[in-house]
Amino acid sequence: MDIDERIKLITGVGEEIVTPEELRQLLEEKKNPIAYDGFEPSGLAHLPFGVFRPLLLKDLIKAGIKFKIWLADWFAWINNKLDGDLDKIRTTADYFIEVWKAAGVPTNKVEFLYASDAMDSIEYWNRVVRIAKVTTVARATRALTIMGRKEGEMSEVAAYFYPVMQVSDIFHLEADITQLGLDQRRANMLAREVGPKLGFWKPVVVSHHMLINLEGAKEPEGLTDEVSRDYHLIDTKMSKSKPSSSIFIHDTFDEIRTKINAAYCPPKEVQGNPLLDYAKHLIFRAFDEMKIERKEKFGGDISFTSYEELEKGYVAGNLHPMDLKNSMAVYIDKMVEPVRNHFESKSSARALYEQVKEFQVTR
RNA sequence: CGGGAUGUAGCUCAACUUGGCAGAGCUAUGGACUGUAGAUCCAUCGGUUGCCGGUUCAAAUCCGGCCAUCCCGACCA
Structure with a gap:
């Protein structure tokens, strides 16, 4: 190379x-x-x-x-x-x-x-x-x-x-x-x-890049000093210590779907939108195409082969947040699945997982 | 070791002076409105008032002790 x-x-x-x-x-x-x-x-x-x-x-x-x-x-x-x-x-x-x-x-x-x-x-x-x-x-x-x-x-x-x-x-x-x-x-x-x-x-x-959390980056560009920009990043990133705004590799499809559905996602807006962030940094890094299934009344199925294309469609209003969310849950589940399964099926891995989960509770 | 301050809902704090049903905001949850979320409106949940004892018909409130945190000082360097 x-x-x-x-x-x-x-x-x-x-x-x-x-x-x-x-x-x-x-x-x-x-x-x-x-x-x-x-x-x-x-x-x-x-x-x-x-x-x-x-x-x-x-x-x-x-x-x-x-x-x-x-x-x-x-x-x-x-x-x-x-x-x-x-x-x-x-x-x-x-x-x-x-x-x-x-x-x-x-x-x-x-x-x-x-x-x-x-x-x-x-x-x-x-x-x-x-x-x-x-x-x-x-x-x-x-x-x-x-x-x-x-x-x-x-x-x-x-x-x-x-x-x-x-x-x-x-x-x-x-x-x-x-x-x-x-x-x-x-x-x-x-x-x-x-x-x-x-x-x-x-x-x-x-x-x-730091993936942003499910709550999104809502603050309207605090262009102030460097420290507050650092703080903004701390508040915005997906963090293990904030379970409700993070997706874990152990989450079931239902949990993923519920969390994604509750995520901040203003229509036509890219800035601070976690769904667009995941599309860019996760989906199109792992897949060549993102398929979105929709009912006929919402325009029927649609597919994107690059993030740029998807973003363009989203900003234009051709892709509704809910359709994006539905599809996103499926793709993220696909990415999480092998890791999740590993901890389900391999007993030594499962034991480690159980221990770490206990630590969480004790905290 | 001494002086002072603080300790109340998940978080930030009121109520303490003058004892009388422990409250607000934010968060969380649920509805309304949106084909998502957010915003907004409505509702709900949430408590061993740091702990132990005392006074009192009645204690978050007054008294005593203890614990924790913070500030200041001393001792020791």
């Missing part, structure tokens, strides 16, 4: 790439550059994690990327996920791996690493301190939004370890590319700034 093809694949994954020029240069230098994404093992797997992420990964692997999955157990601990109980977090990490296997992630091409395995390394902490020493308190404070919490929710000094440790991870994992969600932008930018100062490299940042 030539460089242009590889770039095309990676560009398709990145909603933002810093910088495209550096990406090209990297691909020219390395046949198999290393990329990573980190996850706090917290609750049950939802669409962004169990469906979307594996889809992106498929293209990255195709492009020759060597991918490292960072199970950020210590980070979940710092962030008080699952009562800050490291045992529960470790169990959830194992469940996460199981989700990915079920989702068809080739485990021979992806490396799973636990953060806690690196924590007894003096080099790691030496690096953390060096990063902390070239980072101002103000800068670290701004980066705290990567924890997905707002200012009032954080009161522990431990939070300040989070961004510097995350930057340290990048160099620990020897990542040429940081391929995380757009909400992790601040840590990655910090790494680019700090890397060269400390004799490391400047990672290329390929940030993927």
Whole structure:
């Protein structure tokens, strides 16, 4: 595969790439550059994690990327996920791996690493301190939004370890590319700034889209300061901790249909519309065509072969929200089904699922 | 260790001074209106008033003790 093809694949994954020029240069230098994404093992797997992420990964692997999955157990601990109980977090990490296997992630091409395995390394902490020493308190404070919490929710000094440790991870994992969600932008930018100062490299940042939650992004473009934009993203993204506005890989077809039906979906409007968001980032990434069945009185069946075509039809009013919803439930169910089934049929997977589900309830 | 403040519905808070059926807003749920959702209107759910005891016919309210959180100070560095 030539460089242009590889770039095309990676560009398709990145909603933002810093910088495209550096990406090209990297691909020219390395046949198999290393990329990573980190996850706090917290609750049950939802669409962004169990469906979307594996889809992106498929293209990255195709492009020759060597991918490292960072199970950020210590980070979940710092962030008080699952009562800050490291045992529960470790169990959830194992469940996460199981989700990915079920989702068809080739485990021979992806490396799973636990953060806690690196924590007894003096080099790691030496690096953390060096990063902390070239980072101002103000800068670290701004980066705290990567924890997905707002200012009032954080009161522990431990939070300040989070961004510097995350930057340290990048160099620990020897990542040429940081391929995380757009909400992790601040840590990655910090790494680019700090890397060269400390004799490391400047990672290329390929940030993927954040799927929006079922309630939609209703706020009318608060173009104010950067922090409130971060907050807006935190409020808008599909989050495991807000079950009512998320779809999980364990949801039955009926549950999916009910949730989709209750989703925010203003007619003819694209901005902040979760249904259009899923069509673009899930359906057309996985399928070549989206078929929509309608009764004759509503215009009869219709089919779209690209997102652009669908969006055009929606804006023009040729596609009613309810028809889109009905079809969406079927397609999402199709995507979730293999993962859901895996946890139904394989007993060891089911046991993990049951445990993690318990953690949710206890919370 | 000491001083102060706070603790009431899932969330934000009223009611405490002067004891008398524990309330509002938001959220949630259900209807109305829309061929979805949202918005709007209507209705409903929601409570061991942090815990234990005391005074009283009657305690969220007054008194005592305890617990938790926050602020300030001291001790120790």
